[in-house]
Amino acid sequence: MKYVIGNWKSNQNITESLVWLDGISALRPKFSPNIQVILCLPFTDIAAFNQHLADLNLPIITGSQNVSHLLPGKHTGEITANMLGELVSYCIVGHSERRHDFKESSDLVAQKARLLLENSITPIVCLDLPYLDEQIKALFNLDIDVSRCFFVYEPITAIGTGKPINPVEANHVAGQIAFLTDNTAPILYGGSVSQDNVASFVEQNKIDGVLIGTDSLEPTLFAGIINSLS
Ligand code: PGA
Numbered sequence: 001m002k003y004v005i006g007n008w009k010s011n012q013n014i015t016e017s018l019v020w021l022d023g024i025s026a027l028r029p030k031f032s033p034n035i036q037v038i039l040c041l042p043f044t045d046i047a048a049f050n051q052h053l054a055d056l057n058l059p060i061i062t063g064s065q066n067v068s069h070l071l072p073g074k075h076t077g078e079i080t081a082n083m084l085g086e087l088v089s090y091c092i093v094g095h096s097e098r099r100h101d102f103k104e105s106s107d108l109v110a111q112k113a114r115l116l117l118e119n120s121i122t123p124i125v126c127l128d129l130p131y132l133d134e135q136i137k138a139l140f141n142l143d144i145d146v147s148r149c150f151f152v153y154e155p156i157t158a159i160g161t162g163k164p165i166n167p168v169e170a171n172h173v174a175g176q177i178a179f180l181t182d183n184t185a186p187i188l189y190g191g192s193v194s195q196d197n198v199a200s201f202v203e204q205n206k207i208d209g210v211l212i213g214t215d216s217l218e219p220t221l222f223a224g225i226i227n228s229l230s
Helices: 014-027 043-056 096-101 106-118 132-141 167-180 198-202 219-229
Strands: 002-007 035-041 060-064 090-093 122-127 150-153 187-190 209-212
Touching: 002 150, 002 187, 002 219, 014 043, 014 219, 035 043, 035 090, 035 219, 043 060, 090 106, 106 122, 106 132, 122 132, 132 167, 150 167, 167 187, 167 198, 198 209, 198 219, 209 219
Parallel strands: 002 035, 002 209, 035 060, 060 090, 090 122, 122 150, 150 187, 187 209
Antiparallel strands: none
16 A cells, blocks of 8 residues: 655645645546545644545545644643544644644654544654654653554655655665564655655655645645556
């Protein structure tokens, strides 16, 4: 199985998300049973998007991009894993934008991953050099079953820059992640993936898919990525 995961970040309101879905539907990308397409949305879009997805009968699975590290309770404004359990199957945690901009530590990311798993949501854990060891060790410290997670190698220099790293280099790091997680979980690459370069990453023997930011926002480009792999 290969995985194509979109990450809209803080883009698209509800109306725009439904227009995107109509756009993808009209383009009829070649969805294949060997490719799982997952789209990680802003919290505010998820319910309406899921409803429209069901109406259109498209094989896209939804995810979120963050979750609280806290259990339900008196935490004004927090969105808990329990709330998300009714809405999504996946959730990104530890994206470098959150580690950097919101000072999220590896321990905090691990707490989020644990709560997600307790609510049957697959954590998509983003990792980067030179912190792989520490980032993965934090998961083991909380007894997290890493075989139930996805991992994404996201080199900071490649995120949103239009400058992906060399696929062979990405494969090498994916191999390191596979080793550190006992070869049990899907390993993806993220950073300036486009319809033109996606195949060069996914054909690597240690890379099971891609995480796409910028080019997931435009239906034509996202459909192009799906078609490039079909
Ligand atoms: P990008 O973002 O595709 O725009 O480089 C990737 C990501 O941040 O997940």
